[in-house]
Amino acid sequence: xxxxxxxxxxxxxxxxxxxxxxxxxxxxxxxxxxxxxxxxxxxxxxxxxxxxxxxxxxxxxxxxxxxxxxxxxxxxxxxxxxxxxxxxxxxxxxxxxxxxxxxxxxxxxxxxxxxxxxxxxxxxxxxxxxxxxxxxxxxxxxxxxxxxxxxxxxxxxxxxxxxxxxxxxxxxxxxxxxxxxxxxxxxxxxxxxxxxxxxxxxxxxxxxxxxxxxxxxxxxxxxxxxxxxxx
Amino acid sequence: xxxxxxxxxxxxxxxxxxxxxxxxxxxxxxxxxxxxxxxxxxxxxxxxxxxxxxxxxxxxxxxxxxxxxxxxxxxxxxxxxxxxxxxxxxxxxxxxxxxxxxxxxxxxxxxxxxxxxxxxxxxxxxxxxxxxxxxxxxxxxxxxxxxxxxxxxxxxxxxxxxxxxxxxxxxxxxxxxxxxxxxxxxxxxxxxxxxxxxxxxxxxxxxxxxxxxxxxxxxxxxxxxxxxxxxxxxxxxxxxxxxxxxxxxxxxxxxxxxxxxxxxxxxxxxxxxxxxxxxxxxxxxxxxxxxxxxxxxxxxxxxxxxxxxxxxxxxxxxxxxxxxxxxxxxxxxxxxxxxxxxxxxxxxxxxxxxxxxxxxxxxxxxxxxxxxxxxxxxxxxxxxxxxxxxxxxxxxxxxxxxxxxxxx
Numbered sequence: 001x002x003x004x005x006x007x008x009x010x011x012x013x014x015x016x017x018x019x020x021x022x023x024x025x026x027x028x029x030x031x032x033x034x035x036x037x038x039x040x041x042x043x044x045x046x047x048x049x050x051x052x053x054x055x056x057x058x059x060x061x062x063x064x065x066x067x068x069x070x071x072x073x074x075x076x077x078x079x080x081x082x083x084x085x086x087x088x089x090x091x092x093x094x095x096x097x098x099x100x101x102x103x104x105x106x107x108x109x110x111x112x113x114x115x116x117x118x119x120x121x122x123x124x125x126x127x128x129x130x131x132x133x134x135x136x137x138x139x140x141x142x143x144x145x146x147x148x149x150x151x152x153x154x155x156x157x158x159x160x161x162x163x164x165x166x167x168x169x170x171x172x173x174x175x176x177x178x179x180x181x182x183x184x185x186x187x188x189x190x191x192x193x194x195x196x197x198x199x200x201x202x203x204x205x206x207x208x209x210x211x212x213x214x215x216x217x218x219x220x221x222x223x224x225x226x227x228x229x230x231x
Numbered sequence: 232x233x234x235x236x237x238x239x240x241x242x243x244x245x246x247x248x249x250x251x252x253x254x255x256x257x258x259x260x261x262x263x264x265x266x267x268x269x270x271x272x273x274x275x276x277x278x279x280x281x282x283x284x285x286x287x288x289x290x291x292x293x294x295x296x297x298x299x300x301x302x303x304x305x306x307x308x309x310x311x312x313x314x315x316x317x318x319x320x321x322x323x324x325x326x327x328x329x330x331x332x333x334x335x336x337x338x339x340x341x342x343x344x345x346x347x348x349x350x351x352x353x354x355x356x357x358x359x360x361x362x363x364x365x366x367x368x369x370x371x372x373x374x375x376x377x378x379x380x381x382x383x384x385x386x387x388x389x390x391x392x393x394x395x396x397x398x399x400x401x402x403x404x405x406x407x408x409x410x411x412x413x414x415x416x417x418x419x420x421x422x423x424x425x426x427x428x429x430x431x432x433x434x435x436x437x438x439x440x441x442x443x444x445x446x447x448x449x450x451x452x453x454x455x456x457x458x459x460x461x462x463x464x465x466x467x468x469x470x471x472x473x474x475x476x477x478x479x480x481x482x483x484x485x486x487x488x489x490x491x492x493x494x495x496x497x498x499x500x501x502x503x504x505x506x507x508x509x510x511x512x513x514x515x516x517x518x519x520x521x522x523x524x525x526x527x528x529x530x531x532x533x534x535x536x537x538x539x540x541x542x543x544x545x546x547x548x549x550x551x552x553x554x555x556x557x558x559x560x561x562x563x564x565x566x567x568x569x570x571x572x573x574x575x576x577x578x579x580x581x582x583x584x585x586x587x588x589x590x591x592x593x594x595x596x597x598x599x600x601x602x603x604x605x606x607x608x609x610x611x612x613x614x615x616x617x618x619x620x621x622x623x624x625x626x627x628x629x630x631x632x633x634x635x636x637x638x639x
Contacts, residue, residue: 060547060632081551088549095636099544103247115236116549159548 006069007166007199008034008057013066013076014222015052026052027063028222034167039193039200041210044219053219054203058169059087071166088117092160094170098152100144100159106131107140110159117163130158134188150181157188167199168192174209186212241561248534252566255530259570259615260577262520263608267578267600269516272585273509275598280501284494286421286429288361290327290462292469293492294455294476306488307480311437311450317457322475325468330357330456331437335445339393339433341405346392350407350433352440360456368401368416375415375436381443383407384416388430407433408444465493517611523570524615531563531623542627543635556628563620564613571612575605 015027026049034040044050055061056068059075062083068076071090078086087093100109110127119126131140134154144152153173160168170189174182186209193200202213210216218225245252294317296309314331317323333352338345357363358370368384375382383405390397393405403414412435421429441447459468469491477483535542542555582598589596 055633058547060636081553084546084549084551087547093547095544099540099547099636101541101544103243112545113548116545116551116554120233163549 005036006033007036007038007071008032008201009067009069010057011067013053013056013063013068015049015056015061016064025222027056029066030219030222030224031066032217032224034199034201036199037193037197038215039190039213040202041213041216042201042203042219043205043207043210043216045205048219049222050203050205050219052222054169054171054201057201058091058093059083084116088113089163090166092157092163092165092168094153094156094160094168094173096172096175098144098149098156098176100152100155102144105141105143106136106147106155106158109144109155110162113159113163127158127162130162131155133161133192134158148181149177150184153177153181153185154188157185157192161192161196161198165198167201170200170202172204172206173202174206175204237557237561238565240558241565245562245566251530255526255566256570256573258523258526259520259567259612260523260574262516262523262615263571263574263612264577264581265516265519266513266608266611267575267604268581268585268598269512270509270604271578271582271598271600273505273512274601274604275582275586275596276508277502277505278599279596280505281498283429284497284501287494288456288458289494290459290465290468291360291494292457292459292465292472293494294457294472295490295492296453296488297490298486298488299490301486303482303486303488308451309453309455309476309489311452313476313479314452314455316475316479317455317472319475323468323471325460325464325471326457327460328356328359328458330354330360330458331452332357332454332456333437333440333445333447333452334454337408337433337444339389339405339407341393341403344393346389348386348389348392348431348433350435350440350444352437352445353434354437357434357456360458364419365416366419367398368414370416371434371436376438379438379442380436381410381412381439382415382436383412384418384434385414386418386430386432386434387420389433390417392431407435410443465495469493520611520615523612524567524619527563527566527616528619528622530566531559531620532626534562535559535623535627538627539630539635539638542630543632543638546630546632547636552628555630556624559624559627560617560620563624564616567612567616567620568609571609574612575608578608 010030010032013027013030014025017024017026030049030053042050042053052061056063059070063076066076067074070086073086075083075086101112107124107127110130111123114123114126128140131137134157136151136154136158139147139151144155147155173189174185177185189200189202190212192198202209204210294309297303297306311331314329317326318329330353335350336347337350339348353371354376355371355373363370370384371382374380385400387397390400394400394403397417400414400417404411405414406412418430435444441450457468457472459465473487473491476489477487480488482488545555579600582600586596586598
């Protein structure tokens with residue numbers, strides 16, 4: 001069922017690491033599809049291959065075998081620089097530890113993906129709009145150290161959205177936040193999905209977060225368990 | 232990522248760690264300053280030496296007895312007759328003036344002051360050949376020669392030693408080896424004493440000298456100064472002089488028993504020596520620049536390790552290999568370029584101070600910072616930054632995003 005609106009289509013992905021003498025099969029024939037406009041949680045216990053799955057979905061890593069289509073493009077066989085370009089255009093990352101450049105302002109942080117895309121015209125305006133969209137209109141020129149954790153994560157979300165990616169990949173986005181700002185960030189993510197129709201994938205092991213999504217994909221022993229929707 | 236942005240970002244990240252960047256630059260600063268200063272001192276030494284050689288006179292040839300390269304049997308000494316033969320315009324048309332000289336050392340006294348100085352028996356043409364100017368009195372004349380007059384012309388340094396002044400000396404009677412001589416003139420200072428004491432001399436008529444001060448058999452003389460008609464004729468004159476002497480010494484076959492040196496030969500020799508000196512000093516300075524470069528590499532490696540997560544993040548949001556490479560190369564080249572610029576200033580200052588110290592200690596010596604040296608130092612230091620930045624930058628660019636993001 002390769003519907004045209006599948007943002008992500010992964011077929012029989014495997015990933016094998018060599019650790020000393022032993023081959024570790026982090027992924028062992030995992031297949032999944034995620035559709036445009038969906039909010040999906042990927043969960044699984046540690047060691048299940050969840051992180052490997054996220055790295056491959058985010059084009060940070062290549063599968064050992066299998067095919068991965070992102071936004072209709074076969075990305076599983078691209079080289080490093082091509083992958084960098086795909087990440088730049090189609091993937092927005094939100095990390096647990098924000099990963100902002102501490103020396104530069106919020107605006108410069110959000111501009112960064114546009115810089116690597118080679119965009120110069122209207123770059124500042126687009127970055128500004130993205131910051132307004134996450135509710136940081138009055139913090140544009142602050143440095144990350146002058147912002148609270150929740151605000152920093154908002155900057156990170158603005159940075160992820162500024163290139164209009166095909167999907168937003170969030171890795172434990174609330175993991176480093178207190179429950180109040182964690183709730184706010186989840187609300188923001190869900191709002192962005194409603195208002196902009198952005199496809200959102202949240203990697204988490206927090207059932208409360210997973211419960212807020214439309215669908216949960218469980219990874220177990222390098223395989224995808226039957227999607228809950230089909231249950 | 233365009234160029235100005237890359238530079239701005241590099242400056243931002245370098246200034247985020249001012250102490251470290253400064254210390255790293257210090258290595259390059261010292262290296263470049265050393266190169267600049269050493270080259271300047273070398274060029275200054277060269278100018279000073281060639282200057283003092285040309286100060287001896289112009290278009291000069293020096294004729295010595297003996298052959299410095301080959302063993303010659305039955306060497307004949309140079310004599311006054313040899314000098315007269317060279318002065319003959321029919322035998323040596325390219326020769327303008329000839330000045331035979333006998334030289335030795337003698338004790339000169341005046342009113343209890345004693346000085347040991349070099350004395351020279353000269354002819355009137357000596358003034359012409361050596362470009363001597365007098366500050367007072369007159370030079371030795373033909374009449375003095377014929378009369379074997381006991382007269383002397385003093386160099387300014389000798390006047391300082393004997394009289395403690397440089398004027399009102401003409402007419403005083405000094406004693407040379409106990410014999411009274413009347414001072415008839417005082418030479419103007421030639422300065423530039425790199426080449427022995429040009430100003431600490433006593434000149435007396437050749438005839439008087441050989442008769443009373445330096446005993447010589449058969450009119451032997453030590454050196455003949457020969458001035459060529461003009462600069463183009465120097466080698467021609469050299470040939471003519473050699474030909475005349477070969478005839479007179481009957482050495483048409485076999486080795487010459489004399490040596491003709493031109494001023495250019497001296498200059499060339501001196502230049503070879505100072506060039507070797509400059510290369511040697513510059514080489515040592517270049518090593519310190521190399522060490523500075525290794526310092527840059529070291530710090531950039533630390534910086535890459537420290538910023539592994541940042542590199543991972545940049546890659547995650549779309550930085551290509553090239554982007555990261557350029558980022559780190561820009562940082563290391565800027566570091567060495569700034570270091571180079573400051574080093575040029577410091578080197579200039581050191582050269583200036585060396586010049587001042589030399590002037591204060593009585594050696595007129597002006598270090599010269601040439602544009603070549605500045606360009607060379609700038610280029611070289613930037614190249615050092617690029618070269619030693621290449622390995623760390625390559626390492627940064629080659630990081631796997633997954634690994635880099637996981638790095639703590």
